[in-house]
Amino acid sequence: MPEGIALALLTCDLRLHDSPVLHAAAAHRGAVPVFVLDDAIHGGGLAPSNRSAFLADCLSDLDASLRRIGSRLVVLRGDTATETARLAQRVGASAVHTAAAVSGYGQRREARLHSALGDRLTVHDSVTTTVAPGEVLPAGKDHYAVFGAYFRQWSLIPRREPLPVPRRLTTPDSARGLDPAEVRELLTAGGGAAPGLAPGGETAARRRLRAWLGTGLDGYPEQQDDLAGDHTSRLSPYLHFGCLSATELAHLTASGGSPGADAFLRQLAWRDFNHQLLAARPDAARHDYRGRGDHWRHAPAELDAWRRGRTGYPVVDAAMRQLLHEGWMHNRARMFTASFLTKTLYQDWRAGADHFNRHLIDADVANNQLNWQWVAGTGTDTRPNRVLNPLRQAQRFDQDGDYVRRWVPELAEVAGSAVHRPWLLPEEQRAALDYPEPIVDLNDGLARFRAARGI
Template sequence: MTGTSLLWLRQDIRLHDQPALIAAAHEGAVVPVYVLDDEAPGRWRIGGAQRWWLHHSLVSLAASLEAKGSRLILRRGSAVEALRKLAEETGASTIHAIRHYEPWWVKAEDALGDRLTLHDGNHLASLRDITTGSGGQYKVYSAFWRALNERMPPPDDQPVPHTISSPDIWPKSDKLSDWDLLPAKPDWAKGFSADWIPGEAEALRKADDFVDEVVDYEARRDLPDVEGTSRLSPHLHFGEISPATVWHKLDRGRNADKFRKEMAWRDFAASLMLQFPHYGYRNGRPAWDAMAWRRSEHDLKAWQQGRTGYPIVDAGMRQLWATGWMHNRVRMITASFLVKHLLIDWRAGERWFWDTLIDADYGNNSVNWQWVAGTGVDSNMWGRIMAPLVQSEKFDAGGYIREWVPELADIPDPWIHDPDAAGCRPDGYPPKIIGHREARERALAAGRAIR
């Protein structure tokens, strides 16, 4: 026992498999602290949907700490300044934290210097150690996965410490309600609670349920009309469950390789942030800086509101607004539509997803948008233009469309995928904002122009 330590929590809001907590508890008294820092991230301060989740996640964490005889200290402002002040108030000589890879957190970690002790725990491995033969970092996912897989399995997940010692005097804490993380009236997030329960307990339960179904994952994951995905993305983003815990739970399931590779994609995205800190707003391939993107507030708003006349696109965008989440296959379809059908800069889509997704992650959001747009260092070819009407029929999205686009609820398959062409589009549903063939030819021409 060496005295009091601060436990700095960010996107690691859990007690189970929490290496920073374990180290702090071993040293003596622990002061867990979450700092709402809107300064360091700048334009990447957490968006509206994430704030809803954060509020409820912190409520859950505070209750778990209280059950252990501890408590959660809340502060707002610069994380670096708040932690320095808390260290002075409590006499803490050490700050324990899990390593993060977002550029603003890397900068904050550097600023805290020697008093900060970092631990790995939010990814399957330490990403700085996944290097090429020459010591560089990977820019292609397939090579990254091979190198990462050689280090698997990750370390065994660790249980919650039996005891979390408290300081003699607790420092003052903000009130969570004063942070105004929840929407004011009208409550645009009122539908979130029907789909989501933030917190560590729900993350662990959901992971157990998913493992029981993982045998069907590869066959069902692309079908938006069935519950075929893990729905773990927001829990992983907020660190309510560690990737190691999920990895080891998968051991008792079958056919888990596909999901493990998707967890590795999350690590790959974070590793690209180490190499390209500005990936969220700079093209990975500079040649694409010359792209003549269209500026159309009308078309952008139609996409945001799910009023494009393409049912699968509109269903996805409406699901996103209502629930803070969108099916992964539909994310690709809607992103491709914005970038290639409407020729609108991928950064406009990134901004919208950042504010409306509960699982918006700097690495994943940036890398996935640049993959779809063809502007990333490892990305799809520009000429691969998703045909939303074909995708809708191929992945049997009729029921999904009926759920999220009620104007089309009475249209039977196969016409629901393209009611405009079938001549059965109801008056309350808009015509296509642009024809698929016209959009494709325009996109290919724009791509040729920058080559």
């Protein structure tokens, strides 16, 4: 056992199961699990209320789990590098373990930690992904830009075995931070969280994981796009905060013998693909990965209608209202709502990404920004000018209209697939609905987009 005390600086790995950072710290004589409410992320009201409330659950649950093995979570507030260095000095830590970062901010934070801690800092890869960025590379390049080629290599990479939960951690009394009640108050003081927000934390994550592996995975290939059926795993928020290990999830998926394993592993690979892309091109968080010469329209009233779920296209509005109510949205719906904004309304993908970032509990820089770029045609999609027609999407993935009726109560009495085209209802019935006319003709929007892209 290494001598001295080690800090386990947790960032997006708020769990005990398969935690390389905690596992490394536990090998020392003493270990201090620490999380910093960084002012650059959580201060000044910058953190979206949904993710703040979810994070409060995550930290509370992690603290309770650590106390069961003799430790506790030390939560600090301020600059991560400064506060970590101060704590290391206070407890006499000889080592600090943390997870590798991919975003521009994360990379800058890591550089400051190196500067403050020197060779005491150890950075662990494959903590938030199954394959670390840069672990698979095309010849002569620093990242893969085509998912298919990446996925073929990703599928061949041997993965480490998931790590067990530490049996016991010994945390010195000198390691003190904010009171747990104070942490929750800091994160939830502003209120405003979505009423249907899922509970955060590793306990909730593992409960959902067991249910998914037990009843959801088998039918995933056929049912993943069913909007009303909602057969997705809903594990993405827990992966985002690291309440669940992507490596463990891939291991359990692949070893379970389910017919849905390959399709679900492909989704995990997409997540890793975006992380390796952002690690190589952190500027893609705000700048086009592949510019198309777009001159986006500035139409605030249309953008506001899209945000509020009042576009006049029921399947789009249902998805946007689900987002406002749950802080989550079905993956298929994310694609066609993004296509509607960027291609039918021809508005800047950054406006849409910012709205999603404000409300989604699973919005990380890699997946939120780069998936938006993929849909907008400024990212890695090999068909950058594809347009997802919302009526066709509704016909395919909400054929009977149940998804729309669930989220657009104004249309709850409209039977069957007629709910997707309320403008075709008899005039008397249409007049009784408190629902807007379409804000754009789909053919006009398509023609405008094609003209703008010169196609």
